[in-house]
Amino acid sequence: ILNVEQSPQSLHVQEGDSTNFTCSFPSSNFYALHWYRWETAKSPEALFVMTLNGDEKKKGRISATLNTKEGYSYLYIKGSQPEDSATYLCASTTGNQFYFGTGTSLTVIP
Amino acid sequence: DTEVTQTPKHLVMGMTNKKSLKCEQHMGHRAMYWYKQKAKKPPELMFVYSYEKLSINESVPSRFSPECPNSSLLNLHLHALQPEDSALYLCASSQDAQRAYNEQFFGPGTRLTVL
Numbered sequence: 001i002l003n004v005e006q007s008p009q010s011l012h013v014q015e016g017d018s019t020n021f022t023c024s025f026p027s028s029n030f031y032a033l034h035w036y037r038w039e040t041a042k043s044p045e046a047l048f049v050m051t052l053n054g055d056e057k058k059k060g061r062i063s064a065t066l067n068t069k070e071g072y073s074y075l076y077i078k079g080s081q082p083e084d085s086a087t088y089l090c091a092s093t094t095g096n097q098f099y100f101g102t103g104t105s106l107t108v109i110p
Numbered sequence: 111d112t113e114v115t116q117t118p119k120h121l122v123m124g125m126t127n128k129k130s131l132k133c134e135q136h137m138g139h140r141a142m143y144w145y146k147q148k149a150k151k152p153p154e155l156m157f158v159y160s161y162e163k164l165s166i167n168e169s170v171p172s173r174f175s176p177e178c179p180n181s182s183l184l185n186l187h188l189h190a191l192q193p194e195d196s197a198l199y200l201c202a203s204s205q206d207a208q209r210a211y212n213e214q215f216f217g218p219g220t221r222l223t224v225l
Contacts, residue, residue, distance in 0.1 A: 004152070031210030043114065044200075044216040051211050089152070093210045097166065100152035 002026050004092050006101035013080050014109050020076045021104040023090030027071035034098065035064055035075055036089040044089060047075075080108040116201050116217035124225050125191060131220045133184040133201030141207035142184040143214065144176060145200040153200055159184060160207040191224045198222075 005024045013019045025033065032051045036044040048057040053068040061078045077084055087105045091098040114135045123129050133142065141160050145153040158166035159178040167176075173195075175187040184201055198221050202214040 034213065036216075041218065043218045046213045046215070049211050049213055097155055097158070098153075098214060100154075102150065102152050 002099035004101040010105040025092035039086045114217035131186040135203040139203035143202040147198045
């Protein structure tokens with residue numbers, strides 16, 4: 001079992017603010033790190049899959065970085081919008097098993 | 111079609127009932143998963159099916175019985191559940207169960223309440 005931790009647990013930001021949160025995972029035997037966005041009553045939606053140390057991925061206003069040597073990934077949201085309100089989950093995987101963090105719940109206040 | 115569907119959305123059952131949760135995908139994926147999520151906890155893996163064969167059972171009690179009738183369908187049969195089994199049950203699929211970078215596609219879940 002991999003211990004994956006996310007911080008903060010929840011976050012409230014004003015519309016237009018930029019924000020970031022952290023996913024920490026065991027750095028030994030690392031294979032891949034996945035980020036998901038999960039809106040209430042919907043399916044978790046994949047954002048990024050990251051495999052290489054130093055990886056940076058971007059999708060619109062959302063980007064992520066990966067440091068496999070120290071075991072963390074950052075997710076950044078630039079210019080937060082109300083539609084960004086969701087829970088952001090990360091998962092470290094050894095192949096067929098995903099080990100999820102508890103998520104960061106983001107609320108963007110208009 | 112990149113959707114994973116789950117039925118029902120909500121289920122309330124007594125401890126003596128027998129019910130089933132259903133999951134379907136039409137993406138040609140050969141791996142399917144059941145997860146359980148309790149409030150404020152991360153989703154926890156229950157079962158993995160790879161090429162319609164059960165490949166992982168994470169020490170789940172026998173009152174949960176998975177079934178994979180074909181590569182598109184995954185069922186979870188429930189019998190004699192306990193109130194502590196109340197949770198959100200998520201189904202997911204991926205291209206296969208071997209590669210760590212394969213994205214898992216999730217359904218919206220079934221919210222189960224056991225009275």
